[in-house]
Amino acid sequence: MQFNEAKNKFIQTWGALGSQWGINKTMAQIHALLMVSPEAVSMEEIMEELHISRGNASMNLRALMDWGIVYKEFKQGERREFFTAEKDLDELAVKIAKERSKREIKPALKVLKEVSSIAGDASAEQKHFTEQTTKLYDFVLKADNMLEKATEMNDNWLGRLVIKIMK
Incomplete structure (x- = not known):
């Protein structure tokens, strides 16, 4: 080729x-x-x-x-x-992760928080809905926090050392 x-x-x-x-x-x-x-x-x-x-x-x-x-x-x-x-692939990955979090994950978290805190007649269907959306909110929040921690690793000397060792 x-x-x-x-x-x-x-x-x-x-x-x-x-x-x-x-x-x-x-x-x-x-x-x-x-x-x-x-x-x-x-x-x-x-x-x-x-x-x-x-x-x-x-x-x-x-x-x-x-x-x-x-x-x-x-x-x-x-x-x-x-x-x-951007030529530094580590920096590129961090910037893309931060931008995707801002554009996709944060808005999804806002909606999940809103829909999981509804008030009403507390029927079995509503309880199930609230439980599931709350679990989903907690999961997405944990994933976003992990992503944030991973992107912050590049900003401190210990994180850079860990990344260097992994290479």
Whole structure:
């Protein structure tokens, strides 16, 4: 397999995986392209490489920057904007985990807390509903707390040491 074929296969596969993880295919493809590019890439190069419109590229780059996994880079003497992705995979995983928690887990916890604390006639069906949603809330909260602890490990010296040993 030649380099360009391998690069294209990686970008296409990362795009397909992205759509399974809940982000759009183009956003994942842009991230893949930037991740494997040794230098910052201009929006025009992204558009050309992925065969997408300026609006599509712009919207998805903005979303990736909101996630904190893509950065704008300025080059001396250039009017164009250049973009690069987070290259440190540990840092990338932490940022994605934090963002997914904020966007997905926290809203789910809010709903579970709300629906598990309903008042009413206390029928058998309602008691069962309340018990199950309370258990689910507790489980999701524990999972979110574990995720938070894991992402915080990277912020302290002991956590970094544990991660280094695990590698």
